Amino acid sequence: MKGRQRFSGARWWAVVLKEFTQLKRDRLTFAMIMGIPIMQMTLFGFAINTIPRHLDTGVISADDSDVTRDFMEAMQNSSYFKIVERLPNEEAGREALAQGQLLFVVNIPAGFTRQVLRRERPSILIEADATDPTTTGSALAAVDGITQTVIQRELTGPLASLQGGPAPFAVSVHPLYNPDEITQYNVVPGLMGMVLTLTMVMMTGLAVTRERERGTMENLLAMPSTPLEVMTGKLVPYIGIGLLQASIILLAARYVFFVPFFGNVLAVYLSTLLFIAANLTVGITFSSLARNQLQAVQLAIFYFLPNIILSGFMFPFKGMPGWAQAIGNLLPLTYFNRLVRGILLKGNGWADSWPSVWPMMVFTVVVMCVAVATYRRTLD
Amino acid sequence: MTAAAQFDYAIDVEGLNKHFDGKHVVKDVSLRVRKGEIFGFLGPNGSGKTTTIRMMCGLLKPDSGTGTCLGHDIRRESAEIKRSVGYMTQRFSFWEDLTIAENMEFVARIYQLRDRKATVRKSLADLGLTARAHQLAGELSGGWKQRMALAACMLHAPQLLLLDEPTAGVDPRARRDFWDELQALAAKGISVLVSTHYMDEAVRCHKLAYISSGTLLAQGTAQEIIEGQHLNTWAIHGDHLAELQEELRKRDNVAQTVTFGDVLHVSGTNDELLEREIEAAVGRSGRRVERIETSLEDVFIYLMGRSETNSGGNA
Ligand SMILES: Nc1ncnc2c1ncn2[C@@H]1O[C@H](COP(=O)(O)OP(=O)(O)O)[C@@H](O)[C@H]1O
Ligand SMILES: [Mg+2]
Secondary structure (H helix, E strand, O other): OOOOOOOOOHHHHHHHHHHHHHHHOOHHHHHHHHHHHHHHHHHHHHHHHOOOOOOEEEEEEEEOHHHHHHHHHHHHHHEEEEEEEEEEEHHHHHHHHOOOOOOOEEEOOOHHHHHHHOOOOOOEEEEEEOOOOHHHHHHOOHHHHHHHHHHHHOOOHHHHOOOOOOOEEEEEEEOOOOOOOOOOHHHHHHHHHHHHHHHHHHHHHHHHHHHHHOHHHHHHOOOOOOHHHHHHHHHHHHHHHHEEEEHHHHHHHHHOOOOOOOHHHHHHHHHOOOOOOHHHHHHHHHHHHOOHHHHHEEEEEEHHHHHHHHHOOOOOOHOOOHHHHHOOOOOOOOHHHHHHHHHHHHOOOOHHHHHHHHHHHHHHHHHHHHHHHOOOOOOO | OOHHHHHOOEEEEEEEEEEEEEEEEEEEEEEEEEOOEEEEEOOOOOOOOOOEEEEHHHOOOOOOEEEOOOOEEEEOHHHHHHHHHEEOOOEEEEEEEEEHHHHHHHHHHOOOOOOOHHHHHHHHHOOOOOHOOOEEEEHOOOHHHHHHHHHHHHHOOEEEEEEOOOOOOOOOOHHHHHHHHHHHHOOOEEEEEEEEHHHHHHHOOOOOEEEEOOOEEEEEEEEHHHHHOOOEEEEEEEHHHHHHHHHHHOOOOOOOOEEOOEEEEEEOOHHHHHHHHHHHHOOOOOEEEEEEEOHHHHHHHHHEEEEEEHHHHHO
């Protein structure tokens, strides 16, 4: 065929070698590639490890008895809760939660003690601001223990008969703002996706615009190398880098933060490869659109923001409004989060993973077509 | 590859036009470069040299116009052109964070040369780069960068070289060596199109073209270009030439005046009237006046001045 070149493995390999050599010389970039996952893991790792205590709690109590007083004392003694306020009614409680003044509101209904004695099994309601489940999770986990302590301490003497059989009262926990109640372990897979999105898109975005800015693009275009060879050849080193970053995070998760791995690690790596591919196509497209390196970085950040906000990493996906979910459904990070969380934490297999795999594949193919279409063959 | 044997001209382009954002940058440029010819492409900055060269090697699509490069159609066969032409960009466009050897290796791989290692080694030796082979390209001086760039774009043994201001910012000695090299290549039958600013380089070309504001104003051998403008030139020797130059400029038949050190060149198209006006201006000041051959430089300055007044009048 005249005027068009076939793909040549030899020329492609030339580009791969060149990229590796250049990357090897670029110490700063290399340090950044290794530094980002380590830094993020350290920062988020502290958030994973520290168990927050003495969280501000308000109480709405329409019943004042030994039982209720002891319940509140037990809450304080658990060291998770710190009762700072008495509230007149539920509205005041909701408002304080909404404004972030309180993390928990304990609601003891009127006639609670009397109902206990009549074996009517009343409930205490604890409402929690679960926006950040790593903060509230461990406190809420302690509620059962507190309840048991109170039952054993208070229901003595004539009331001892209440101890056997069904619990004399219940505590129901109602997490607000975060019905998913993501656990702290969820952070790790999310972190992986976040680090990969940022580095992959930015690095590849820069890789091509750098050639353009330094004038070396003219040389590449004037030589027989084809767009596909140049683009895919440039991507190879970044696949390696992405896998390296993923490994750093997985190792730290397993051996520093003791995140349990229920699923197949190979499956995690395969998912990571697919996710890297998706991000590289985005980066390559950006590098064709951007006129210079600054624009490439801007585009990468522009892409990064909706990804961290709408993918279910920062806020629980199901808690978002419909339009936000619709955007989130277009982003590969959304599927990667679900996929890796499913594999690592639930031990999901192939059948459970497929609904998250195919959207990433479609995304990759579509964006790759866009990338090839926008790559400039000439200098026009 | 059969086409390679048939064509007469290494470059044969006709009526090339190019617009950038509505600005007409190259206007109806037609050029012919014979095999084994060194063709000089001259013109002030921004006149469209680089754009024309890029269109010839398939890096830019002309808005209109046709042509061939080594027998390949510049519109449809850019892949063949890229494989068979050596193009040296105006700005150094190799990878500064790679060593000379790594750059050459890369180029050799991209052109899929058979004896890659040997070819690179020989090329480095030929250009005296062996000792610097492991130096980063970014650390080289202008002259060495240019040698490396030439070596790299010659690696696949192209039959046509397109060199865009290869000697800009290079010291005179390196410039001379570079031109000796070009002349040796031309003697081997390789065609060269080279854009330049330097007059001493222009006279070493077999053929020349002068472009200004996108329009080719003259094309041919140095002799043809000089004769084509029908200029007569006189040299006036002496000091304090500035006043005299001022005086002469006002005269109708003086087309241009140029000072070269202590010599003033005065040119015009009507020899008789020019002579009379010079005599009148010089008067009895005792300065030595003689008729000289119009030089290429006089002609180029004349062409540049004329195109400036033309485009100034149109705008
Ligand atoms: N890619 C481009 N986009 C817009 N304008 C351009 C581009 N390349 C060149 N030009 C303009 O075209 C004109 C000719 O440029 P060029 O061919 O580089 O001239 P020369 O090489 O003779 O100095 C200049 O005015 C320049 O600004
Ligand atoms: Mg130029």
